[in-house]
Amino acid sequence: MTLLEADRATWLAVCAADDLITGRGVAALVAGRAVAVFLLDDGEVCAVDNVDPCSGASVLSRGIVGATVVDGSPVRYVASPLRKQRFDLETGRCLDADEVIDLWPARVVDGVVEVSLEPSRRGNGPETIP
Amino acid sequence: MHRTPGSPLRLVVIGNGMVGHRLLTSLAEAGATRSLQITVVAAEPRPAYDRVALSSWFGGRSAEELSLVEHGFFADHGIEVLLGDPVLTIDRVDQTVATTSGRTLPYDELVLATGSRPFIPPVAGHDGPGCFAYRTIGDLEAIAAAAARPTVTRGVVVGGGLLGLEAANALLQLGLETHVVEFAPRLMPVQLDEGGSAALLRHIEQLGVRVHTSCATEAIESDGSQPTRLCFDGRDPLEIDLVVFSAGIRPEDALARAAGLDIGERGGVVVDARMRTSDPAISAVGECAVVGGRHFGLVAPGYQMADVAAVHLAATAFGAPVPRDRFVGGDLSTKLKLLGVEVANVGSVHDAEGCTSLVWDDPVGGTYQRLDVDDDGRVRAAVLVGDASAFGPILDRFRTGDAVATPGDLLKRAALADPSAPPDPSVGICSCENVNRGAVCGAIADGCDTLPSLKKTTRAGTGCGGCVPLLEELLRTESTGGRRGLCEHFELSRAELYDLIRVRRHTSFAQVIDRYGTAPGGCEVCKPTVASILASLDNGYILDGEQGALQDSNDHFLANIQKDGTYSVVPRVPGGEITPEGLITIGEVARDFDLYTKITGGQRIDLFGARVEQLPLIWRRLVDAGFESGHAYGKSLRTVKSCVGTNWCRYGVQDSTAMAILLEERYRGLRSPHKIKMAVSGCARECAEAQSKDVGVIATEKGWNLWVGGNGGMRPRHAELLAEDLDDASLISAIDRFLEYYVRCADRLQRTASWIDGLDGGIGHVRDVVIGDCLGLGAELEAAMAAHVDAYECEWAATLDRPDRLARFVTFVNAPDEPDPTVVFVRERRQIRPARPDELVGATR
Numbered sequence: 001m002t003l004l005e006a007d008r009a010t011w012l013a014v015c016a017a018d019d020l021i022t023g024r025g026v027a028a029l030v031a032g033r034a035v036a037v038f039l040l041d042d043g044e045v046c047a048v049d050n051v052d053p054c055s056g057a058s059v060l061s062r063g064i065v066g067a068t069v070v071d072g073s074p075v076r077y078v079a080s081p082l083r084k085q086r087f088d089l090e091t092g093r094c095l096d097a098d099e100v101i102d103l104w105p106a107r108v109v110d111g112v113v114e115v116s117l118e119p120s121r122r123g124n125g126p127e128t129i130p
Numbered sequence: 131m132h133r134t135p136g137s138p139l140r141l142v143v144i145g146n147g148m149v150g151h152r153l154l155t156s157l158a159e160a161g162a163t164r165s166l167q168i169t170v171v172a173a174e175p176r177p178a179y180d181r182v183a184l185s186s187w188f189g190g191r192s193a194e195e196l197s198l199v200e201h202g203f204f205a206d207h208g209i210e211v212l213l214g215d216p217v218l219t220i221d222r223v224d225q226t227v228a229t230t231s232g233r234t235l236p237y238d239e240l241v242l243a244t245g246s247r248p249f250i251p252p253v254a255g256h257d258g259p260g261c262f263a264y265r266t267i268g269d270l271e272a273i274a275a276a277a278a279r280p281t282v283t284r285g286v287v288v289g290g291g292l293l294g295l296e297a298a299n300a301l302l303q304l305g306l307e308t309h310v311v312e313f314a315p316r317l318m319p320v321q322l323d324e325g326g327s328a329a330l331l332r333h334i335e336q337l338g339v340r341v342h343t344s345c346a347t348e349a350i351e352s353d354g355s356q357p358t359r360l361c362f363d364g365r366d367p368l369e370i371d372l373v374v375f376s377a378g379i380r381p382e383d384a385l386a387r388a389a390g391l392d393i394g395e396r397g398g399v400v401v402d403a404r405m406r407t408s409d410p411a412i413s414a415v416g417e418c419a420v421v422g423g424r425h426f427g428l429v430a431p432g433y434q435m436a437d438v439a440a441v442h443l444a445a446t447a448f449g450a451p452v453p454r455d456r457f458v459g460g461d462l463s464t465k466l467k468l469l470g471v472e473v474a475n476v477g478s479v480h481d482a483e484g485c486t487s488l489v490w491d492d493p494v495g496g497t498y499q500r501l502d503v504d505d506d507g508r509v510r511a512a513v514l515v516g517d518a519s520a521f522g523p524i525l526d527r528f529r530t531g532d533a534v535a536t537p538g539d540l541l542k543r544a545a546l547a548d549p550s551a552p553p554d555p556s557v558g559i560c561s562c563e564n565v566n567r568g569a570v571c572g573a574i575a576d577g578c579d580t581l582p583s584l585k586k587t588t589r590a591g592t593g594c595g596g597c598v599p600l601l602e603e604l605l606r607t608e609s610t611g612g613r614r615g616l617c618e619h620f621e622l623s624r625a626e627l628y629d630l631i632r633v634r635r636h637t638s639f640a641q642v643i644d645r646y647g648t649a650p651g652g653c654e655v656c657k658p659t660v661a662s663i664l665a666s667l668d669n670g671y672i673l674d675g676e677q678g679a680l681q682d683s684n685d686h687f688l689a690n691i692q693k694d695g696t697y698s699v700v701p702r703v704p705g706g707e708i709t710p711e712g713l714i715t716i717g718e719v720a721r722d723f724d725l726y727t728k729i730t731g732g733q734r735i736d737l738f739g740a741r742v743e744q745l746p747l748i749w750r751r752l753v754d755a756g757f758e759s760g761h762a763y764g765k766s767l768r769t770v771k772s773c774v775g776t777n778w779c780r781y782g783v784q785d786s787t788a789m790a791i792l793l794e795e796r797y798r799g800l801r802s803p804h805k806i807k808m809a810v811s812g813c814a815r816e817c818a819e820a821q822s823k824d825v826g827v828i829a830t831e832k833g834w835n836l837w838v839g840g841n842g843g844m845r846p847r848h849a850e851l852l853a854e855d856l857d858d859a860s861l862i863s864a865i866d867r868f869l870e871y872y873v874r875c876a877d878r879l880q881r882t883a884s885w886i887d888g889l890d891g892g893i894g895h896v897r898d899v900v901i902g903d904c905l906g907l908g909a910e911l912e913a914a915m916a917a918h919v920d921a922y923e924c925e926w927a928a929t930l931d932r933p934d935r936l937a938r939f940v941t942f943v944n945a946p947d948e949p950d951p952t953v954v955f956v957r958e959r960r961q962i963r964p965a966r967p968d969e970l971v972g973a974t975r
C-alpha cells in the first residue's frame with residue numbers, strides 16, 4: 001500500500017482499543033464485510049477478512065495469533081479455529097493452503113480502533129455483500 | 131504407666147543413628163513434634179552423624195563436621211535426648227524402657243532404631259587388645275590411638291568386602307603396612323563378579339595393600355598389649371600389630387529379642403510395611419528392621435522406613451485416619467570410592483540370570499565394566515570398577531525399567547536420555563532423599579547451576595551420594611535446554627513444562643515463554659497447552675486476563691465450535707441421570723432458541739446451532755434450572771456413563787448410578803492433557819462399557835474393580851485392570867492419584883491409553899505409583915485433586931455473573947445486534963442444520 005492510498009482511505013471506528021486482548025481478535029462489520037481485528041503483542045493492531053476461505057465460515061477473529069519463521073523472516077499469523085490453517089497477518093497468504101485473504105488497514109487514534117473502509121489488497125476471499 | 135487421656139502422646143526413640151535421626155526430622159517436617167512428647171535414648175556419646183562418610187574422619191573431617199543435627203534442632207522441637215545411656219530393657223506390659231543409668235521412661239509409642247552391630251568372628255583372641263570394629267566414631271578414635279603407638283606398624287583388616295576396603299584405606303592413611311584377608315576367593319564377593327574383583331584387586335595392590343584371599347582366620351595371637359600374629363587354617367600366619375574386623379554386620383536386635391518381639395530368621399526385628407513390629411505400640415526402622423524377610427544395610431531404604439514410620443506416628447499424634455503410606459523396598463545399588471578406586475554395582479549380577487552381559491575389560495587402563503540386559507533390553511545389573519561415571523545413567527535405566535536400544539552406549543557414557551523416550555519428571559533421581567527428576571529440573575531452571583546449590587535446594591545428593599553423577603548429568607543437559615520440544619517456541623515437553631510451572635508457581639504464559647521459550651511469540655500449540663497447565667494447577671476461571679487470549683476457540687467461548695462458526699451447548703447430566711423437569715427445561719430452551727437437539731453417545735443432550743451472542747442467554751436459562759457446563763469443549767472430564775445398577779437392575783451388585791454421579795461431580799472441570807471419559811457398570815455385564823474408558827469402574831460383590839487406559843475413537847484400546855475389590859474411599863483415592871499423575875506426566879493431546887502404552891513398565895508402572903505409591907507421590911497427588919475439587923465452579927455461571935466476562939460474546943463488536951450473515955440454516959426432519967453451499971440461494975438466515 002502506498003502512502004497516497006492510505007491517506008485517501010476513509011476510516012470506520014469499530015471499538016475502543018481497551019476492548020482488545022493482546023494476541024486475540026474481535027470481528028467487526030466493515031462495509032458489509034466481516035473483518036477480524038487483532039491486537040498484537042507489540043501493541044500494533046491489524047485487520048484481515050474474518051471469513052476463513054478454507055471452511056467458508058466467518059471465524060478467523062476467534063483464532064489464536066501465533067508467531068513463526070518463514071524463509072528466515074518472522075511471520076505473525078492467525079490460525080483458524082476450525083482446522084488450524086494459518087494466515088499471515090502481513091500478507092494475507094495462507095501458510096498451509098493455496099488461499100489469500102484481504103488485509104484491512106487498521107490503526108488506533110485516541111484510544112479508538114479504526115479500520116479502513118477499503119481492503120488494501122484483494123485476496124480470493126468473498127465479494128463484498130452489496 | 132499408661133497414658134492419661136488428653137496428655138500428649140509419649141514417643142521414645144531408641145538409637146540416634148542416621149535413620150533414627152531421620153525419623154525425628156521427618157516428624158518435625160510434618161509438624162508432629164508439637165503433638166508428641168519425644169525422648170531419644172542414644173548409646174553413643176554424640177548425637178547422629180553421617181556414618182556413610184565415616185572414613186572421611188581419617189581425612190580430617192571432625193566429628194562436628196560429620197554431625198547430622200542442625201544447631202538447636204532438639205531444643206526447637208522439644209525433644210529430650212539422653213546421650214551415652216543405652217537402653218537395657220523394654221517392658222511391654224508397663225510400656226516403659228529402662229536405661230543403663232537407671233532411668234525409666236514411659237512410652238505410648240516406641241521406635242527401635244538401633245541399627246546394626248559389627249559381626250566379630252568368634253576366633254580365639256578376637257577380644258584382645260588392639261582388635262577393633264569399624265562402625266562408630268568411637269571405633270575410629272580407638273584405632274587412631276592404637277596406630278599412634280610406636281610399636282604398631284602393621285595392620286590387618288579381616289574382611290574384603292565393601293567396608294573392609296574402606297577400613298584398609300583408613301589404615302593406609304594412618305601410615306600402617308596394610309593387609310586385607312578375605313575368606314572368599316576374591317574381593318567384594320557380594321557386589322562384584324570375578325572380573326570386577328580382579329580389576330579391583332589390581333588397583334588395590336598397586337596402592338600397596340596386600341590382599342590375601344581364601345584365608346580362614348583361626349586365631350589371633352597377642353603379647354598381652356597388642357596382637358602379634360593372625361593364624362590361618364593351613365597357611366602361614368601373618369605378622370601384624372593391629373586388627374580391624376569388618377566381617378559383616380548383624381541387625382542390633384538384642385532388646386527386641388529380650389522383649390519377645392518377632393525376630394527374623396537371620397536376625398532383625400520383623401516389621402510390616404508400616405514399620406510395626408509384632409507389638410502394635412512398637413515400630414522399628416533402619417538396619418535393625420527386617421521387612422518382607424529382607425534386611426537393608428544401606429541408608430536409603432532406612433530413610434524410606436523412617437519417613438513411613440513418621441507419617442504413621444504423625445497420624446496417630448493428630449488422631450488422623452491411618453495413612454496409606456507403605457515401605458516399598460529399595461535396591462542395593464551402590465557407588466563408592468574405595469582407596470581412590472571407583473566401584474559401583476547396580477542390582478545384583480549374581481541374580482541376573484538369562485541376561486546378556488556386555489563386558490568391557492581394560493587391564494591397562496584399569497577399568498572393568500559389566501552391564502547385564504535382559505531380552506527386552508532392560509538393565510538388570512551392572513558392575514563398574516575403575517570408572518563408574520556410567521553409574522548414574524545405568525541406575526536411572528535400572529530404576530525406570532527403560533529399554534535401552536544400544537546398551538553399549540551406556541558404558542560409553544553416552545547421552546543420559548534416550549532421545550525416543552520422554553524423560554518422566556516423576557522418575558526418582560535421589561533415592562536417599564526421594565527427589566524426582568521434575569524437582570531437580572525445576573531447581574536447575576530456577577538458577578541452581580552448581581552441584582552445591584542444587585543439593586542445598588533439593589536435598590538430592592546429600593545422602594549416600596550415589597545420585598551425584600546423575601545430578602551432574604542433569605546439570606549439563608538441562609542447563610543448556612531440552613530435546614523433544616512442544617513446538618518451535620519450546621524445547622521442553624508438556625510434562626517438563628508442567629513440572630516447572632508447578633514447582634516454580636508460574637502464573638502466566640508471558641513468564642513461561644520468557645523463561646523457557648523463544649519470546650516474543652507463542653502459537654496455537656503452546657498457548658493452549660500452557661493455558662491448560664495453568665488451569666490444571668490453579669483451578670481458577672480460565673478466561674480472565676492473559677489466559678483468555680491463550681485458549682482454543684472452544685474454551686474461549688465455553689462451547690464447541692461447529693463447521694459454520696456456530697456453537698453447540700452441552701449441559702452436564704451427571705451419570706446420565708436426568709429428571710423429567712430437567713428434560714423439559716432442555717427441551718424448552720432448545721425450542722425457544724431453535725437449536726438442533728440430539729442425544730449424544732455420552733448419555734447427555736447436545737444443542738447445536740447457537741450463535742456467539744446467544745450463548746449467555748441459553749446458559750442463563752439452563753443455569754437457572756440447575757444445570758451447569760458439561761465441559762464438552764474442554765480437554766477435561768467429559769461424561770461418566772452409568773448403568774442403572776442395583777436400584778433397578780436384577781443383576782446389579784452396587785449402586786453404579788450413584789457412583790457415576792459422585793465421580794462426575796468430583797472430577798468435572800479438571801483440565802488435563804486430553805479429554806477424560808469414565809463409566810461405571812453395576813455388574814460384570816458391563817452395560818456402561820467401562821472397559822473402553824479412560825477410567826472404568828465395574829461393580830463386584832466386594833466393591834469395585836478399577837480399569838484404566840481404555841479408549842474408543844480412532845485407535846480403540848481395551849482398558850487394563852488396575853486394582854480389584856476397592857471400597858468407595860480407596861476407589862476414589864486411586865482415581866485421584868491416577869488422574870493427577872496422568873495430568874502431570876502425559877504429553878499434549880495424549881489420552882490415557884497412549885500415555886500408558888508409552889510408559890516404561892506400562893500399567894505395572896502406573897500400578898506401582900498409584901497403588902504401591904512407589905514414588906511417594908500419593909499424598910501430593912491426592913492433595914492436588916482435593917484442591918481441584920474445592921475450587922471447582924461452573925464456568926458458565928462464573929461468566930454470567932460478570933459483565934466484563936460477558937463482553938466477548940458478540941458476533942460483531944461494532945454491531946452487537948447484527949447476526950452473522952454467513953450463518954444460514956435449512957430444515958431437515960423438522961430441525962435446523964447448516965445449509966450446504968448449493969442450498970445457499972433462497973435459504974433462510
Ligand code: SRM
Nearest residue numbers: 690698729730731732734736762768841842843844845881
Ligand atoms: C456429540 C458426540 C457425538 C454424538 O452425537 O453422540 C461427539 C461429538 C464430537 N466428538 Fe466425539 N462425540 C461424542 C462421543 C464420542 C465417543 C463415545 C463416548 O464418549 O462414549 C467417542 C469414542 C470414545 C472415546 O473417546 O474413547 C468419541 C470420540 C471422539 C474423538 C476420538 C478420540 C480418540 O481418542 O480417538 C474425537 C477427536 C478428538 O477428541 O481429538 C472426538 C471429537 C468430537 C468433537 C468434539 C469434534 C470437534 O472437535 O468438533 C465433536 C463435537 C461435539 C460437539 O460439538 O458438541 N470424539 N466421541 C458425542 C458427545 C458425547 C458427550 O455427551 O460428551
Ligand SMILES: Cc1cc2nc3c(=O)[nH]c(=O)nc-3n(C[C@H](O)[C@H](O)[C@H](O)COP(=O)(O)OP(=O)(O)OC[C@H]3O[C@@H](n4cnc5c(N)ncnc54)[C@H](O)[C@@H]3O)c2cc1C
Nearest residue numbers: 145147148149150172173181216217244245416417428429
Ligand atoms: C564405614 C561405613 C560406610 C558406609 N557406607 C555406606 C554407603 O556408602 N552407602 C550406604 O547406603 N550405607 C553405608 N553405610 C551404612 C549406613 O551407615 C547405615 O545403613 C546407616 O547408618 C543405618 O542407620 P541406622 O540408624 O539404622 O543405624 P546406625 O546409624 O548404626 O544407628 C543406630 C544407633 O543406635 C544405637 N543403639 C544401638 N543399640 C542401642 C540401645 N540399646 N540403646 C540406645 N542406642 C542404641 C547405636 O549406638 C547407633 O548409634 C556405611 C556404614 C559404615 C560403618
Ligand code: SF4
Nearest residue numbers: 773779812813816817
Ligand atoms: S451392567 Fe449389570 S447392573 Fe448394569 S445394567 Fe447391565 S446388567 Fe444391569
Ligand code: FES
Nearest residue numbers: 560562593594595
Ligand atoms: S541417592 Fe543417596 S544421596 Fe541421592
